[in-house]
Amino acid sequence: MMRILKVVSICFLMIFASHVEVSAKDDGFDWEPVMNAIIQIESKGNAAAVNGSYVGVLQISPVLVKECNNILKSSGSKKRYSLSDRFSASKSKEMFVIIQGFHNPLNSIEKAIRLWSGGIRYSVSKTQAYLRKVMRRLN
Known part of the structure; x- marks a missing residue:
């Protein structure tokens, strides 16, 4: 059960991190x-x-x-x-x-x-x- 929880947590973090990167690139930072x-x-x-x-x-x-x-x-x-x-x-x-x-x-x-x-x-x-x-x- 702990292993499944770790895998789900890692997947969530990867999805969250990729979303943050895309929005940071697209925000028109000067x-x-x-x-x-x-x-x-x-x-x-x-x-x-x-x-x-x-x-x-x-x-x-x-x-x-x-x-x-x-x-x-x-x-x-x-x-x-x-x-x-x-x-x-x-x-x-x-x-x-x-x-x-x-x-x-x-x-x-x-x-x-x-x-x-x-x-x-x-x-x-x-x-x-x-x-x-x-x-x-x-x-």
Whole structure:
């Protein structure tokens, strides 16, 4: 009986979690202020900014482009990004939103900033200074 109760509970939680993710993605959350703060920190708005393999206003790496394309592919979209799209401010912002929608479905601003700084498996301690810097710019 306990096992059945556990299975039912897990199924309920999975259904609830998937509903929360879908509604969080569809709610039209405005990432513009967060993106603008990050842009000022990363490149001061310079679309031609290059720092090693990181380029554009949001300093996007080839790994991030690949992750966006994987997300798009898994969702059935035919759209894909190229490495040169990183130099386009509007396409860079689209990639930011794709990453947040997939890896940050509840639209946490703190998580968004930490994800951008430290990647998908970010360390809280290693992203703390970056978080403070972006939050100061945001406020």
